[in-house]
Amino acid sequence: MPVNDVDKAYFWDNLYKNNESGWDLKSANPVFVEILKGNKILNKGKLLIPGCGKGYDALAAAESGYEVTAVDFSSEAINFAKTLAGKVSANINFIQEDIFNLGAEFENYFDSIYEYTTYCAINPERHDDFAKKISSLLKKGGVFLTILFPVEKREGGPPFGVDPLECISVFSKYLKLSYFTKDVNSIKPRKGREVIQLYTK
Numbered sequence: 001m002p003v004n005d006v007d008k009a010y011f012w013d014n015l016y017k018n019n020e021s022g023w024d025l026k027s028a029n030p031v032f033v034e035i036l037k038g039n040k041i042l043n044k045g046k047l048l049i050p051g052c053g054k055g056y057d058a059l060a061a062a063e064s065g066y067e068v069t070a071v072d073f074s075s076e077a078i079n080f081a082k083t084l085a086g087k088v089s090a091n092i093n094f095i096q097e098d099i100f101n102l103g104a105e106f107e108n109y110f111d112s113i114y115e116y117t118t119y120c121a122i123n124p125e126r127h128d129d130f131a132k133k134i135s136s137l138l139k140k141g142g143v144f145l146t147i148l149f150p151v152e153k154r155e156g157g158p159p160f161g162v163d164p165l166e167c168i169s170v171f172s173k174y175l176k177l178s179y180f181t182k183d184v185n186s187i188k189p190r191k192g193r194e195v196i197q198l199y200t201k
């Protein structure tokens, strides 16, 4: 599959269908679960999860009281996520859509946005567009939480290697960096390969 097609749903559908979804933890990200428990970082209310994959993090957030909208353009991912949430009757707004095409009804709409392993799935040439889109979706005072992975240099992708400093320069065009730590209690295979950044609009 040409990597240029990384911005097309079929590319991701094929990875899911062929069980090549090595990023999938098959459970919520424990780092995110800890953040949800602490209840201090995200603003309460409407939470967007772009590139939600199979929906584990969306479910954890809904169970913590957030009004979750979870977006992914892969039908394989969204259908799995809907079934997962349906099993426990969780109220999550799943949308099968390209993040970049989310409509005007979502502008200045979300109190918080959380992404994990979506930034590294986006063609690096589109990082600026992604940051601009995230900012446009947040309310004033809204927060964007990213757990960046993998932060080591890599050839090719996805996952594309993520440079935390490049990330700060891209997101700071549209948002204000309010917190940054390399001290992340990551799962063993991701130890030292993740950083947390929090931005405010």
Ligand SMILES: C[S@@+](CC[C@H](N)C(=O)[O-])C[C@H]1O[C@@H](n2cnc3c(N)ncnc32)[C@H](O)[C@@H]1O
Residues within 6 Å of the ligand: 006, 007, 009, 012, 013, 023, 024, 025, 050, 051, 052, 053, 054, 071, 072, 073, 074, 077, 097, 098, 099, 100, 116, 117, 118, 121, 122
């Ligand atoms: C590496 S996976 C991560 C999934 C999930 N966040 C997780 O941690 O398991 C990247 C996900 O982003 C989705 N994705 C990539 N680009 C997208 C886009 N432009 N719009 C919507 N979804 C996108 C893919 O379909 C895939 O499910």
